[in-house]
Amino acid sequence: MLHTKHVLFPTHKTIIHQLRLLCLPSNSQHSLSTLHQALLQMSLRGHDMKFQDYNTVLNECVSKRAFREGQRVHAHMIKTHYLPSVFLRTRLIVLYTKCDSLRDALHVLDEMPERNVVSWTAMISACSQRGYASQALNLFVQMLRSGTEPNEFTFASVLTSCIGSLGFILGRQVHSLILKLNYESHVYVGSSLLDMYAKDGKIHEAQGVFECLPERDVVSCTAIISGYAQLGLDGEALELFRKLQEEGMQSNYVTYTSVLTALSGLAALDHGKQMHNHVLRSEIPSSVVLQNSLIDMYSKCGNLTYARRIFDIMHERTVISWNAMLVGYSKHGKGGEVLELFTLMREENKVKPDSVTILAVLSGCSHGGLEDKGLDIFYDMTSGKIGVLPETEHYGCVVDLLGRAGRVEEAFDFIKKMPFEPTAAIWGSLLGACKVHSNVDIGEFVGHRLLEIEPGNAGNYVILSNLYASAGRWEEVRSVRDLMLKMAVIKEPGRSWIELDQVLHTFHASDRSHPRREEVSAKVKELSVRFKEAGYVPDLSCVLYDVDEEQKEKILLGHSEKLALSFGLIATPENVPIRVIKNLRICVDCHNFAKYVSKINGRDVFLRDKNRFHQIVGGKCSCGDYW
Template sequence: MRLTRHVLPSIRQPFSNSRNLITYTPHFHLQQPLLQMALSAFDTNFQTYNDILNECVNKRAFREGQRVHAHIIKTRYLPSVFLRTRLIVLYTKCDSLGDARHVFDEMHERNVVSWTAIISAYSQRGYASHALNLFLQMLRSGTEPNEFTFATVLTSCTSSTGFILGRQIHSLIIKSNYEDHVFVGSSLLDMYAKDGKIHEAQTVFECLPEKDVVSCTAIISGYAQLGLDEEALELFRRLQGEGMQSNYVTYTGVITALSGLAALDLGKQVHNHVLRSEIPSFVVLQNSLIDMYSKCGNLTYSRRIFDTMYERTVISWNAMLVGYSKHGEGREVLNLFTLMREGKKVKPDSVTMLAVLSGCSHGGLEDTGLNIFHDMTSGKIGVEPKMEHYGCVVDLLGRSGRVEEAFEFIKSMPFEPTAAIWGSLLGASRVHSNVDIGELVGQQLLEIEPGNAGNYVILSNLYASAGRWEDVRSLRDLMLKKAVAKEPGRSWIEIDQVLHNFHASDHSHPRREEICVKVKELSVSFKEVGYVPDLSCVLHDVDEEQKEKILLGHSEKLALSFGLIATAENVPIRVIKNLRICVDCHNFAKYISKVYDREVSLRDKNRFHRIVGGKCSCGDYW
């Protein structure tokens, strides 16, 4: 028996049959004698139908639910709005959206519960525009939304158009006096956070008279997703102190923030919270832990979690692959990718191949990376290469010094190259001092992205390395004219669960005098064992003495020196930089590792550098 008929033209296309979203097989059936006995009588009443439908809903028994629906039709029983709504809920829970919509469309009378049920059905499955259209139809019908309707429809206000409508819904919520309801407030702040309006989200949160785990989690996750990691962590601490009970989603948001901060000790502490709370091992939480430990420089912990997972999704594999790639562990990337393909349970996707190609690029395995890309283009892997994969090949060729070949590859691409791809080639031209191609690419980038300060900086570096100071000055004048501001370099280090931030030539730290003395002392002692400052890292046309002074003020050196002062011997020093680490600071860190016999971990915006005994895991190849 088939109950599905044609739905409205605007939503017909997504549903080819009554159960097209997910092929659902119930794990168990209702007791057949009980069902048969209940449906054998033609005088079945409301209570009988209600009891059986509730059982079908609870057990997601699709076939049995269809039989009940068929019996209602055959006996010409006129179900109430309540029973029809129960049918909508049943079909929705059994992933049969077409049947749910058919029942709804045949309802001559609808109440707020039936409207909310069908809006929720579309919203939960990602059909935001349909959910919003239904909400507008509901308002036109004269049915007043309740708190559950508002909370449901707000989850569909995600696109730019949806957000505009979401603001209008917020106004309606205020007029309807539902703004203080915790469900509605949580959905509101989640909507604002996802659109990047974190201050509006914070305002909604603070105005809630009652805050539950859902609203607390929504605001913490909002901060984390926008990269406001310290704010997310601070809020989590505050709410924990106020007695908030966290769930796995809360911890996932906090762990995401700790990933951005690379706060390993705090990450371990939160992980211990998770273990003590005996929260089930949800895959999304484990994936976040893999990512967090990886970004904190501890691949051993990442792999330990990965290896003990009962279930791995493609996101799990990708998190581990990206971790190895960022650490320059190209061989481990290839080994894990081989293991993934041999297992055949999870298929590689676009992100997988980005991680693999990037791993080959960072690991100096350019020929292997090119062969893998060839397998992609020939269809052997099952993932069609996109613009991002072509960009990885450009990066791979550029890092290995094959700048001219990378330039020719860009010209042969089936896509129009993006600014990111040109930027990758510009960076390679700077590293390998290819002024001709670098200048050509740089000038093109200044036209494509006139407001991107990074392009000006890299091109300035290239001119400075060639001694073309007049061109450097011209670029600086152009930046001033266009009001382009370079993002200031910032480094930070976590000591005793406290984050210490440093900027270039920083004088704000409480121990600034001690740090400055230490930096100068290190520079002198390192020169005695072979350290030579790389003055090409200074983009100012000044004498060598002044250039050395500028180098000593780099934020990485300040953070590294403070790490030596503030930590015990043999304790690893872990420093994070918001931009790329310069060559001179990289060399400086290698000497700290060698002279003081300390492991040094440097994480910049692109990758990790693990330095032991004066040797870096990147092989000086970044």
């Protein structure tokens, strides 16, 4: 008699039991093993699988991002001709998106005979989060055409994809729909709206959205502060943070990161220290992002010691951490420290340098007067020894490096041999070098080339005009300035500021707006007399107007740097360092004046201009008069 082997099929209760085991706490290996057992039981169960069975096993696949196992569940549905509900199909979409298989997720969405707002939103959100903005917007349009009304989560997701000029136009239309459907007061939607406006530079619209929110959470508050900081409106960002703190706003690490960015722009060290204390007292978990921001803030506020201290105690360093510290050293002209840290990075070999790393190193060599070292590193790049291929910015750094070293002709030849068309930034770097080293011939060619490329850039007109002025070619100066007027180009006004008792005092050239202007003006004149007795000679070449010497000297005394330095001497106790920030490049005469402030008044002076830091102690500057 032939005996057949019987297969014992599991009962419905057995399947439910196996699936529920998945929900018990266990290690991942055991949990996956249990999942595989449940999948085996599913195969044996065949057509008897029900909604609850599929839902339980799919939820486990989603939570564990078990892509292959999820595919098996999906395949089982198809094989057994099971018609999943909208809910289960949506869970499949969520599974595939969490496993980064957008193609499979889209296929599920396309095959759905019926879709609801959750299905559409899951797909739109997945595309938005992965940077597929056009796909997200296209899905949103399809959703509207299907007659499905968006909810607050749909709007919050799609608004993150409204980037770029076209995206912003669509974003305004989405905003109109939000108003029509009365979602404008929802905190998620409001946060996404103000973030969209801020990223497009429409900070007033962002502020308007923020003020209309009936409730504000940490996300919306952080979004508006971040918007101001990203646009360089650092003072406004800091003021808003203070105001919201007074209103009881809770902060997270993203909030503090945004505020630290603003403080970096202002170079407000006292504020920065206070913010660091805020972070420590808040007991926010240590975050690499936050530590990177602290390094950046302290570096830009002139305190490399604190920056390096944070860098050294980090348990984990990303390439951004290394770059922040390298850029800090570079901006302070500490070329030796830049090379030392870069060597350490390569020796540790835990983090690979990227293009920003090499930019920081080349810039450090440039500001530190180490042009030959910088050239060696650049040629190591081109030969593949570093693992980073040179980009446009790296070529620009070499031009800057050669130009700062006075090797203007060599820099000009280097540009001619570059494997691509020089950018305006590269030409601008060379023009600046021509101005510093009085190379009128090359500077004239470069200047006119720049006026063709960037007719709306005021800086190019100013530098070319200054170059002519330094050579006494006043007719050409007038010609350039007439052209500037004709093109309606406006020069950015120079300004300097100094922080005192956590208040920023800003000065413009020949400023008469400060409450203590009379004291400041008298102090500048007094210092000029004292410094002349000690050997100071005003550098009249820094005045680019065709006027007599007496008038030139008067103009020099009105420079914003001198006003800020004089105010610092008046308003701060003796032996306290003076920290002044300038939005443009500091002129040679103001640099000399600051050295005399340090030497005669016995003050350490920290100057930060648009290019670098100058730390002046005992009349000697860290830049070695090379900047």
